[in-house]
Amino acid sequence: MxxxxxxxxxxxxxVLQLLVAAPHRFLFFVGASNVLLAxxxxxxxxxxxxxxxxxxxxVAVPAxxxxxxxxxxxxxxxxxxxxxxxxxxxxxxxxxxxxxxYLPVGLGLFGGQALTLTALFSGWPLLKLGALxxxxxxxxGTAILGNLVRRETGRTWHAVSCLAALIVGLLxxxxxxxxxxxxxxxxxxxxxxxxxxxxxxxxxxxxxxxMIPFFASGVIEGYRAVRPMxxxxxxxxxxxxxxxxxxxxxxxxxxxxxxxxxxLTSWLLWRWWPRSSxxxxxxxxxxxxxxxxxxxxxxxxxxxxxxxxxxxxxxFAMTGLLTLGRGPAHAxxxxxxxxxxxxxxxxxxxxxxxxPLVLGWVGGFAFIVVQIVAVVRVLAxxxxxxxxxxxxxxxxxxxxxxxxxxxxxxxxxxPRIDGKHG
Numbered sequence: 001m002x003x004x005x006x007x008x009x010x011x012x013x014x015v016l017q018l019l020v021a022a023p024h025r026f027l028f029f030v031g032a033s034n035v036l037l038a039x040x041x042x043x044x045x046x047x048x049x050x051x052x053x054x055x056x057x058x059v060a061v062p063a064x065x066x067x068x069x070x071x072x073x074x075x076x077x078x079x080x081x082x083x084x085x086x087x088x089x090x091x092x093x094x095x096x097x098x099x100x101x102y103l104p105v106g107l108g109l110f111g112g113q114a115l116t117l118t119a120l121f122s123g124w125p126l127l128k129l130g131a132l133x134x135x136x137x138x139x140x141g142t143a144i145l146g147n148l149v150r151r152e153t154g155r156t157w158h159a160v161s162c163l164a165a166l167i168v169g170l171l172x173x174x175x176x177x178x179x180x181x182x183x184x185x186x187x188x189x190x191x192x193x194x195x196x197x198x199x200x201x202x203x204x205x206x207x208x209x210x211m212i213p214f215f216a217s218g219v220i221e222g223y224r225a226v227r228p229m230x231x232x233x234x235x236x237x238x239x240x241x242x243x244x245x246x247x248x249x250x251x252x253x254x255x256x257x258x259x260x261x262x263x264l265t266s267w268l269l270w271r272w273w274p275r276s277s278x279x280x281x282x283x284x285x286x287x288x289x290x291x292x293x294x295x296x297x298x299x300x301x302x303x304x305x306x307x308x309x310x311x312x313x314x315x316f317a318m319t320g321l322l323t324l325g326r327g328p329a330h331a332x333x334x335x336x337x338x339x340x341x342x343x344x345x346x347x348x349x350x351x352x353x354x355x356p357l358v359l360g361w362v363g364g365f366a367f368i369v370v371q372i373v374a375v376v377r378v379l380a381x382x383x384x385x386x387x388x389x390x391x392x393x394x395x396x397x398x399x400x401x402x403x404x405x406x407x408x409x410x411x412x413x414x415p416r417i418d419g420k421h422g
Contacts, residue, residue, distance in 0.1 A: 015413050018413060018414065018415060019412060019413060020099055020103060020106075021421065022086070022352065022422045023081075023082055023085035023086050023097060023101075023102035023105075024082040024083065024085075024086045024348055024349075024352055025352075025412045025422075026082070026102065026103070026106040026412075027078050027079065027081050027082025027085070027102065027106050027109070028078070028079060028082045028345060028348070028349065028408065029408075029409060029412040029413075030078040030082075030106055030109055030110045030113065031075060031076070031077075031079040031082065032405045032408045032409050033405075033409065034074060034075050034078060034113045034117070035075055035401055035405055036398065036401065036402060036405050037113075037117055038067075038070045038071065038074070038075050038113075038117060039394065039398055039401070040398065041056075041117065041120055042067045042394060043391070043394040043395055044056055045063050045067075046390055047391050049063075049387060050385075050387045050388050051391075056120075056121070057121055057122075059120055059124065060124055060183075061127070061180075061188075065188055065192065066116075066120060068192045068195065069116075069176055069188075069191065069195070070113075070116060071333070072192070072196060072199065072200060073134060073138075073169065073173055073195055073199075074109065074113045074116060075113075076200055076341070077109065077138070077169065078106075078109050078110075078113070079341060079345055080200075081102075081105055081109065081141045082106075083344065083345075083348065084141075084145055084162055084166075084203075085097055085101070085105065085141065085144070086348070086352075088145055088149075088159055089148065091156045092148060092149075092151075092152040092154075092156055092159065094148055094151060094152065097144065101144050102141075102144075104136075104137065105137050105138075105140050105144070106137070107137065108133050108135075108136045108137015108140060108141075109134060109137040109138070109141075110137075111130075111134075111137070112130045112132075112133035112134030112135075113130070113134070114130075115127075115129050115130030115133055116130035116134070118130075124180075127180060128177075128180050128181070131173070131176060131177040131180055132177070134173060135170075135173050135174070135177060138166070138169065138170055138173055139170060141166070142163070142166045142167060142169075142170055145162070145163055145166065146163055149163055157229055158206045158209060158232070161202055161203075161206040161236065162202070162203050162206050162207070164202065164236075165198065165199050165200075165202035165203045166203070168198045168199050169194070169195065169199035171194065172190070172194035172195050172199060173191070175187045175188075175190050175194070176188065176191040179191065189247075193247055194243065196332065196333070197239055197242055197243050197246070198240075198243045200337060201239065202235070202236065202239060204336065204337060204340055205235055205302070206232065207340075208295070208299055208340065209227050209231070209232060209268075210227065211295075211344075212272055212296070212299065213225035213226055213227045213272060215292055215295065215347075216274065216295075218280075219279055219280060219288065219289070219292055220274050220276055220277075220278070220279065220280065220288060220292075221276050221278040221279065221280050222275075222276050223274065223275075223276065226268075226271045226272065234260075235261070235264060238257050238260050238261045238264065239257075239261075241257035242254060242257035242258060242261070242309075245257060251312075251313055251322065252313065252316050252317035253313070254309065254312075254313040255309075255310045255317070258306045258309040258310040258313055259306075259310045261306040261309075262303050262309075262310055265299075265302045265303040265306065266303040268299075269296070269299055269300055269303060272296065272299070273296055274288060274296070289357070289358065289359070290359040291343070291346065291347060291350075291357055291358060294339065294342070294343045294359065294367050295340070295343050295344075297339065297371075298335075298336065298339030298340045298342075298343050298367075299336070299340070301331060301332070301335030301336040301339060301374065302332070304331055304335065305328055305329075305332040305335060305336055308324055308378070309328040311324070312327075323381075323382065324378075324381050324382065325381035325386075326381060327377075327378040327379075327380075327382070328378075330374065330377040330378055334370065334373055334377055334393075334397070335370075335371070335374035335378075338370045338373075338374070338397075339370055339371070339374075342363060342366045342367045342370060342404065343367070346359060346363040346404075346408075349408055349411050349412075352422060353414075353416050353417060354416040354418030354419070354420060355411075362404050362407045363404060365404075366403070369396060369399060370397070370400050370401075372396060373397050373400060376389060376392060376393045376396060377389075377390065377393035380392075380393060
């Protein structure tokens, strides 16, 4: 018998069965694949716009608008749905969801992403179809999670908060789809503004509010978990004010929301920050593992982002100039969202594949480079030749995520190392 017969290659069907064995596997795979594809297109567009290195075909929708839509409604939500479809049942002590629940969500989001990215090179009809697929997958996922919230005997406010954000995201997707049919720029503006502050931020904040104190209290000696529910309520009130003011272009008054958000998130960061560096039940004593530290460092970008938003608003009130441009938004998207994406997805991918909860050099490299990229992208707004620095930041972002994405995809396509299912 030949070696190829004795060790046959893994059949595609076997790989597919592994991929759909758990919600996080399938939806994280979709998100990880799209991370490089979507940002690869955006990086190529920036290089072409600044140096004419590449001559990409132009779709009818401005590239910057599509970059915002793809990131906010397709790249990050795939990870979010994968996480929420995994943890909602655990948070509420309900039976785990099955393939019939999460497969339609994953297929809808995967189809929407594939069609949208293809449309960026081919044309308008696929863009509409991509929006439809995304809308269907999103609607199914939101309905499933909403049903879990309805069935719960008590009330898990973190789940309610995430569900509310997904409903806002559904509204944003509808506005985007209506834009594709009517080409009213006001609809696209509303969809983009809802996607960042009213969709992504509440979900990331709610997960941090629940999980960071939980993770820390399980590891750090003498750590006191602090997560008062009133902060979640205040957070949503501030989000509502910020979003309303931004939709109305009332930039001179946005500090009324952004300053309280900066204060709130700074206070939480101070309360959550470890006072001890000793790990529980460790002999000899060990320091806090990097996989936990990066949660605190990533969250620190949230008050930084709103400090920049506040400064921008005050300066606009005084001069009428948006001096920092999209800098505050990228402190939020690259600094906060991308840092927490690396931290949370690495943790789930490691734990749910039977691996030890360690950051590893791949995750550590991604996280460190993301910090540098966030600073570069924020400063690009005030640098000479801003477009060139934006392209540099995009290249750095690709450099940060490429090894992390490749390793993550390999984990999702291979069995758990402990032999368990899932």
